[in-house]
Amino acid sequence: MTTTSSQATTPSLLRCLHDVTTAEQALDRLAKRTTGEAQQQAAGTVEQILSQVKDQGDRALIELTERFDRFRPEPLQVAPEQLAQAWEQTGADLRDALELAHRRIQDFHQRQKPQDLEIEGVHGERLGRRWRPVQRAGLYVPGGRAAYPSTVLMNAIPARAAGVERVVMVTPAGPDGQVNPTVLAAAHLAGVHEVYRIGGAQAIAALAFGTETVPNVDVISGPGNLYVTLAKKAVVGQVGIDSLAGPSEVLVIADHTAPVEQVAADLLAQAEHDPLAAAILLTTEQSLADALPAEVERQLQNHPRASICRQSLGDWGLIVVCDSLETCAQLSDRFAPEHLELLVERPQPLADRIINAGAIFIGPWSPEAVGDYLAGPNHTLPTCGTARFSGALCVETFMRHTSMIAFNRAALEATGGAVEQLAQSEGLHSHAHSVRVRLG
Structure with a gap:
């Protein structure tokens, strides 16, 4: 990896770097964007919420929802008939889109189901x-900030494909106490019939510990804000979780073939999620780096979420001009992005080269948005560098495996001596004796 000493000055939301060492430092900072004093303060609040729900059950859920979400959730559960009504009242075009997404996601996840293993x-x-x-x-x-029917499908479909008997959904309602109707429609489509209008750390506590109304569960999945993530972290061991998902991120690797309009749109598609979302371009083309800020500004004109985009790009946006695609790949692997787009002339060899990424979008016809909604693979992905050791939510998230061991006398006679030797080496007398007493 080579470096140059120059650094471009870009009068825009996006910093532009040329020095690789400086770029590595900037990427490390982006990977740690959810840590710090704010997280420590939130952790204390989450601990209090978990304790309150554990001790007071439904009463705590009602009080906390009234305090944080500005409505009193009585009853806590959305009436099952409201789910069917929401589906019936959904417009035809949106229903068609939801059904297409459901078919594709279901087909992909049903193929993931692991097979039992038996050997002699x-x-x-x-x-x-x-x-x-x-x-x-x-x-x-x-x-x-937004409603996410896609998240309903991406969580419910693998749970159903795994064969989970009881699937429970929690989701915050608006100040009027109503859950977004498209979210309810997606739940109906995905076969979720038990929905509770609670959110935040208190909803995670309810799922983990159970209340008079909300059942405790075995696994909790789904993304959320900092309080939700910290609550999931706190209840690990009481229940299983899918992951500790942070704010969304995209890293685009682009060469001379990448249209600036596409690059700008794809970066903004992440920036509009959340002020903590990260949008990064690694490119071999100075001309693309030069043209991008103006194109971003153009696309932000009259953008309905412009303020969120500006905060995201201003705090966590980055352009790095690299000397080669290999340098781009090395920087990408260091960051281990949630979403990686390859807008290059020969994307497949570069995809084969990449080591760390939650999902790779290969070529100009694969915008990250198709992965969010209906490509098929799950959109719940590792963030903030955790793609180095984890992957997407999947059918196995909702399953557990049990080892099966059936020895006969011949097998124990053939191996028992070694078992005794190993047990004695560890000073475990009865382990050795449990073999001897069988073999006489």
Whole structure:
């Protein structure tokens, strides 16, 4: 990896860097954008909320929802008939889009279901691994700045494909106490019939501990804000979770073939999610880096979420001009992006080269938006560098495996001596004796 000492000055929301060392430092900062004093303060609040819900159940859910979401959730559960009504009242075009997304996501996830493993050993022993679904799954679907029917599908479909018997959804309602009707329609389509209009850390607490109305579950999945994420982190061990998803991010690698309009649109598609979203361009083309800020400004004119985009790009946007696509790949792997777009002349060899990414979007006809909604793979992905060791939400998130061991006498006779030796080396007398007492 080579470096140059120059650094461009770009009078825009997006910083432009040329020095690789400086770029590495900037990417490291972006990966840590959810840490710091704000997280420490939020952790204290989350701890209090979890304790209150654990001790007071429904009463705490009602009081906390009234305090944070400005309505009193009585009853807590959305009436099941409202889900069917929401679907019936959804416009035809949107219903068609939801059904297309459902078919594609379901087809992809049904193919993921793991198979039981059974092998026969040389002495006749049988060994295996058996997969079974958890009994109850809790899905968190965020509200707040926007409604996300896509998140309903991306969480409910793999749970259903896994064979979970009881799927419970929690989602915050608006100040009028109503849950977004498209979210309810998506729940109906995905076969979720149990929806509670609660959000935030208190909803995670309800799913983890259970209340008089909300059942405790075995696994919680779904993204949320900082308070939701910290609550999920706090209840690990009480329940399983999918991941600790942070704010969204995209990294685009582009060469001379990438149209500036597409690059700008794809960066803004992440920036509009959240003020903490990160949008990064790594490019070999100075001309693209030069043209991008003006194109971003052009697309922000009359943008309905312009203020969110500006805050996101101003705080967490970045352009890096690299000397080669290999340098781009090395920087990308260091950052380990949630979404990686490859807008280059030969995208497949570059995709094969990449090591760390939650999802890779290969070529100009694969904008990240298709992954968000209906490509098929799950859109709940590792963020903030965690793609180095984790992957997307999947069917296995809602399953657990059990080891199966069936020895016969011949197998124990053939291996028992080694078991005794190992047990004695660890000073575990009864382990060794449990073999001897069988073999006489």
